[in-house]
Amino acid sequence: MQDDPSLPLADCGKATPKHPTASRSRPTDLYHRLKLWRVPLLMVFLFTGAVVGMYFQPPLLRTFFGMTGLEPGAGTGKPIAVPPLPPDAAPAPPPPSVTALGRLIPEGDVVRLAAPYGAGDARISRLLVRVGDKILEGQPIAELDSLQHYRTAVAAATANVAAKEAALDQARSAVSAALAEAKADRDRAASAANLARNEANRIGDLFSRGVATQATLDRAEAAAVQAARELDRAEAHLARQEGGESQPDVALAARQLDVARAELASAEGDLSRGQVFAPQAGRILALHVGVGERPGTDGIASLGTTERMEAELEVYQTDIERVAPEQDVTLSSAALAEPLTGKVTKIGLEVERQSILSANPAANTDARIIRVTVALDPDSSARASGLTGLEVTGRIETGRSQ
Structure with missing residues (x-):
């Protein structure tokens, strides 16, 4: 087979064995065995570095913890290699004084004089004090324009009381006169009754001697009885007049006088609605209204015991x-x-x-x-x-x- 020039290796036509030969595998195993001793050495080195870092905490390690926000020993409930916290220091003693803000006031604070009850829309007609004046308890401070109305009411009530007193005196005089007249009528009736009884007795004596007639005797007896009845009527009338203050006319006049006096007391009480009085002694600190003005929520004046x-x-x-x-x-x-x-x-x-x-x-x-x-x-x-x-x-x- 010819070599293919495109292949990186020459093709010899023989298959390469799958396992290396014994001569080549022996150095490779020895190399791997020699490399394993580095693992425990690395573990010892890391452990030593951790101990040294926790104990000495060098600046580089502190910088790392500062950048990452981690804290030594924060991952366990019982950290080691962390310096113990210093014991709690004793609390500092409190300062010898207390400082506070405040204000100066008269004894009992400032008193604001308001308009009297029932003043309504009344306005100031007269101021009787000035700022800085020393005043006494019960001294008038101001007058309202309604004061004249209340004074008129007091004058009318006073006149009504005088009229009712005169009516009571008149009733008492009338009762006294009626009593005297009743006594006179009773005395006259008693005299007439005695005279009629004596005349009847005399006629009866003459009748018994045959000198007077029966008719004359009857008329004398009738006159005596009539005179006795008149005496009873006069005594009853006298008894009615002897009641004195319990007489109806006198009692009615007395009750009317009581009503008039009550109206006078009410009018005199209303008179205080037209004036403002000092509830205590002190000094006028401020006036909050002027003449012609209606008192507001600030009142009329402020006073205090300065x-x-x-x-x-x-x-x-x-x-x-x-x-x-x-x-x-x-x-x-x-x-x-x-x-x-x-x-x-x-x-x-x-x-x-x-x-x-x-x-x-x-x-x-x-x-x-x-x-x-x-x-x-x-x-x-x-x-x-x-x-x-x-x-x-x-x-x-x-x-x-x-």
């Missing part, structure tokens, strides 16, 4: 457990030349939303607070008497209390 000033602080609910009565408080503000001092007197019982906000734009505007009242000492109260409503920063010394 002789004794207080501060109302809004303490965070997380700090309130450290606040106690009689703790010292220092109040500061840009408007004060020197800080004010005082003591905690009252701690509120209700958690509220914060109403006084800090100028810091990052401050919490939805905090929950408890109101704490601070009574200022006399010197601080005198300096703060003209600063009602001033926002202050209070520092409550929680480290000590007296």
Whole structure:
């Protein structure tokens, strides 16, 4: 067979044996046996590298963990080769003071005087005080334009009472006169009855002696009986007139007087609807309306006891457990030349939303607070008497209390 020039090998015409000869397979098996010893060596090398990496944690390994977000020992509940966490440090002691925002107020807070009950559409006709005036309890503050109407009603009720009193006096006089007249009628009837009875007895004596006739005796007896009946009628009429205050005319006049007096009391009560009075002593802090204006929701005036000033602080609910009565408080503000001092007197019982906000734009505007009242000492109260409503920063010394 000729060689095919297109084939890569020469074709000798003999088939190639499937299995290599013994001389060739023997070096190949030896080569594979010598190569197997690398496997355990590789395992020992990998194990040694893992141990070294977990123990020393070189920078390259840390960089790898940082890039992948993995953590050493995160895949098991009991990691090894991880440094133990340091023991929990003791909690830091709380600061010796609590800071809170607040405002200055008179003792008992500011009182807003509203229009009296039933004032309706009444308007201010006269203001009797000015801002800064010191007033007494019950002192009139303002008059409404409805006051004249109520005064007229009082005058009418007073006149009605006087008329009813006169009617009662008239009724009593009439009863007294009727009583005197009834007594006179009774006395006259008694005299007539006695005279008629004596005349009948005299005629009877004459009849027994035959001097008087039967007809004369009968007329005398009839006259005596008639006189006795008149006496009974007069005594009954006198008994009716002796009732005094229980006489119908007097009782009716007395009840009418009671009604008139009740109407007068009602009119005098309505008179207070035309005026505004101070419920307590203090100082006028502001006037919210003028003459001719109708009082609105702000009321007519604001007053307070500025002789004794207080501060109302809004303490965070997380700090309130450290606040106690009689703790010292220092109040500061840009408007004060020197800080004010005082003591905690009252701690509120209700958690509220914060109403006084800090100028810091990052401050919490939805905090929950408890109101704490601070009574200022006399010197601080005198300096703060003209600063009602001033926002202050209070520092409550929680480290000590007296």
